[in-house]
Amino acid sequence: MNHQADRTRECKPVYRRFVLAAVLLHLLAVLAEPLAFFSRSDFQVAPEFFGLRQTLAPYVEWMYLDHGYFFFAPNPGPSHLVAIQQKNDEANSPRRLKSDARFFPDRKSQWPRLLYHRYFMLSEFYNNSFAPTELSEQDKTDRMFVERWESDRRFYESLQSSITKSQSVRRGLVGLESDRIELLRIERPLPSPEQVHRLGRRISDSRDLIVLPEGLETLVPPTVSGVP
Amino acid sequence: MIELERGPTGAMASRWNDFWETLDRFFFKPTDARILALIRIATGLMIAYIHLVWLLGLESFFGTESLLDDQALAMLHRNAWKWSYLNGQEPLWFACLHEVIALGSGLAMALGCWTRWTTVIAWFLTLMTAHRLAPFLFGLDQIVLMLSMYLSISRCGDSWSLDQRFGLTQTFDKHWRNTLATRLIQLHLCVIYFFGGLGKARGWMWWDGTAMWYSAASYEYQSLDMTWIGRYPTLGSILTHATLFWEITYAGLVWPRLTRPWVLAIALLVHAGIAIFLGMITFGAMMIVANLAFLVPSQPGIKSAAIREPCGASN
Numbered sequence: 271m272n273h274q275a276d277r278t279r280e281c282k283p284v285y286r287r288f289v290l291a292a293v294l295l296h297l298l299a300v301l302a303e304p305l306a307f308f309s310r311s312d313f314q315v316a317p318e319f320f321g322l323r324q325t326l327a328p329y330v331e332w333m334y335l336d337h338g339y340f341f342f343a344p345n346p347g348p349s350h351l352v353a354i355q356q357k358n359d360e361a362n363s364p365r366r367l368k369s370d371a372r373f374f375p376d377r378k379s380q381w382p383r384l385l386y387h388r389y390f391m392l393s394e395f396y397n398n399s400f401a402p403t404e405l406s407e408q409d410k411t412d413r414m415f416v417e418r419w420e421s422d423r424r425f426y427e428s429l430q431s432s433i434t435k436s437q438s439v440r441r442g443l444v445g446l447e448s449d450r451i452e453l454l455r456i457e458r459p460l461p462s463p464e465q466v467h468r469l470g471r472r473i474s475d476s477r478d479l480i481v482l483p484e485g486l487e488t489l490v491p492p493t494v495s496g497v498p
Numbered sequence: 499m500i501e502l503e504r505g506p507t508g509a510m511a512s513r514w515n516d517f518w519e520t521l522d523r524f525f526f527k528p529t530d531a532r533i534l535a536l537i538r539i540a541t542g543l544m545i546a547y548i549h550l551v552w553l554l555g556l557e558s559f560f561g562t563e564s565l566l567d568d569q570a571l572a573m574l575h576r577n578a579w580k581w582s583y584l585n586g587q588e589p590l591w592f593a594c595l596h597e598v599i600a601l602g603s604g605l606a607m608a609l610g611c612w613t614r615w616t617t618v619i620a621w622f623l624t625l626m627t628a629h630r631l632a633p634f635l636f637g638l639d640q641i642v643l644m645l646s647m648y649l650s651i652s653r654c655g656d657s658w659s660l661d662q663r664f665g666l667t668q669t670f671d672k673h674w675r676n677t678l679a680t681r682l683i684q685l686h687l688c689v690i691y692f693f694g695g696l697g698k699a700r701g702w703m704w705w706d707g708t709a710m711w712y713s714a715a716s717y718e719y720q721s722l723d724m725t726w727i728g729r730y731p732t733l734g735s736i737l738t739h740a741t742l743f744w745e746i747t748y749a750g751l752v753w754p755r756l757t758r759p760w761v762l763a764i765a766l767l768v769h770a771g772i773a774i775f776l777g778m779i780t781f782g783a784m785m786i787v788a789n790l791a792f793l794v795p796s797q798p799g800i801k802s803a804a805i806r807e808p809c810g811a812s813n
Contacts, residue, residue: 279653281526281674289678290525300686304693331579334628334643339693341637344701346709349718375718383721384551384780388634390718392565395633425573432570438558439565460712463728473717473725 299326299335307338346460349390350397351375351479353454354439365454367481373456396433397455401426403485455482525681528672533793534649534679535610535657538617540787541645542608544780545620548642549601552627553594559631560593562586566633574632582629600624607646610659612666617654621646638781641788644686652679683791688749695745704742707735713776721777741768752792765789 281289306323309316315323323330330336355371374380375390401422409415433439435448457480465471471478558565566574568586584593600623606616624646628639653676655661656669703709711734714724727734744764751757766786773782 277669277671278528279670279673279675280528281678286522286526290521293525293678293682296682297685300689304689308693308696328579332581332629333647334625334640336578337640338697339690340697341694342709342713343694343697343704345703346712346716349716351718382551382554383777384547384638385554387636387778387780388551388555388559388631391634391636425570428570428573429566432567433565435563435567436558436565437561437563438555458717460715463711463715463731466715466725467728473715473720 295326298322299330299333302326302330303336304338307340348460349458350394350482351456351458352393352396352433353456353481354434355452355454357450357452365452365481365484367454367456367479371454396429396453397457397482399426399429400455400482400484402483406486455484456480457482525678526674527677528670528674529677529680530672531652531654531656531670531676532658533790534652534654534676535659537645537683537787537790538610538613538649538654539608539658540784541642541649542604542606542617542620544638544642544784544787545604545607545624545646546601547604547780548624548638549597549604549627552631553597553601556590556594556597559634560584560588560597561590566631571630575629580629580632582626584626584630586630588630596623596626600627607649610655610661610663613655613659613661614653614667617646618650621650636778636781638778638784640690641781641784645683645784645788648679648682648686651682652676654679680791683788684752687788687791688752691745691748695742695748698742698745704738707731707738710734710738710741716776719776719778721779722775724775740764744768758792762789762792 302319302323305319306315309319314320351373353367353371353373355368358365374393375386377386380386380389399422401419403423405416405419409419430453431448433453434451439451440448459478459480461471461473461478466473552559557563562568564586566586571586584596588596600620603616603620603623607613607620621643624639624643628635628643653670653673655667656671656673656676659669661667662669698704698709701709703712711728711731713719714727727737744761748761748765752761766789769782769785769789771782772785773779776782
């Protein structure tokens, strides 16, 4: 018997059709999420892609295939950070960034770079999960919108509570109960080339940081932090 | 003429047979494991590194007092099929043990030690961590899990491995599962780039040529200052459009042998740029590694048609 032939393994013809069927199903699962993601509008998801995604949901989600592959898309946007600080004593005082606030992500304390990036992803996720404390009068008339907001708000509060109670946050604020800690959503806008090259603005300048409101944006304007 | 003599049914049957043969060769023609072994080594090392970093922040990421506790995790996954035994209530010692085993299996996978088992274990443990820590993940995790999933079905331990060196398991020169795994990596990559490109095409910055500047001007991403590109708006615009068109056309142009080297060369430049300037050295490196799936080991004397026998099938 030819030794070389022994060391080559062919797929048995009887199995090939089954393997191909499995491959086809798997490739449909790979396509299901981006197709559903891209065919989503304010009104609906294209029914055939929605159906495909729903049918394959257990496989797509558990196998971690549920990605839209939106890298730096549709546009590169501003970054979001989370500031951790002690709450003000007065209940209704404006939320301002304090000079002793800690941040995540933080290049100085979170090293190596991958660890920093993990915190950066959490701060972006926290910002994306934001649901305002209340709805406008117009939005309140839409029952489905209200239901979705209630669900989103519950999750946002749960995430907020989880972060403030965590060991890693409380470690930096020794002796402080978690209900005395507040998290601020911070945005760093992207500067234009003119602002950097003509006006000499540095992209790391913390004076540009914006504290995002927790309520309706129309009611509470964002505040520029002013921290040096 | 021949088709007329056969009649329409015969011609159709002939075409069907041609199609089936091409498909059969595309997915099943046995190939060697050298390229997959390279991908295995890089992916195994990256899996080990990923779990090392999770271990560095163990208390922050795992246990009942982590940044994402069991209640928040349950709400996040309330309507999703994301089961993991790491559910937010795991004791720290258990999470630590899990991460140490995952790190070890990543290293064993890289070394090619009982590869058929350690690759599956490394993929599974990384998947369990991914479901536990979803808010902390990004493109790196998508690529690493994608590669380790496909490597699990391959015979990537048959080259450059302890398995081969010391005969730990039976190895083969060529195996059909190497071809299948290579094809799945290639096709999955095409999906990633195609939709990545379509996503960018929805944004105006990728059309007016400013996306390169606004990527460079993000302080949180920046690892090496590239804001000098703002002084050369035409260069920034050309790079922006080159990235956009390369990404959209990747899925079509990476198959013909004429265009493949160019497409892969641009992939190398784009991902090296992401790694060096945008602070994602791990992600950039793994994307370059994934593109290795389109390399063909040297095969003198073979001049097959590009589409009928695309890369990998004619080894």
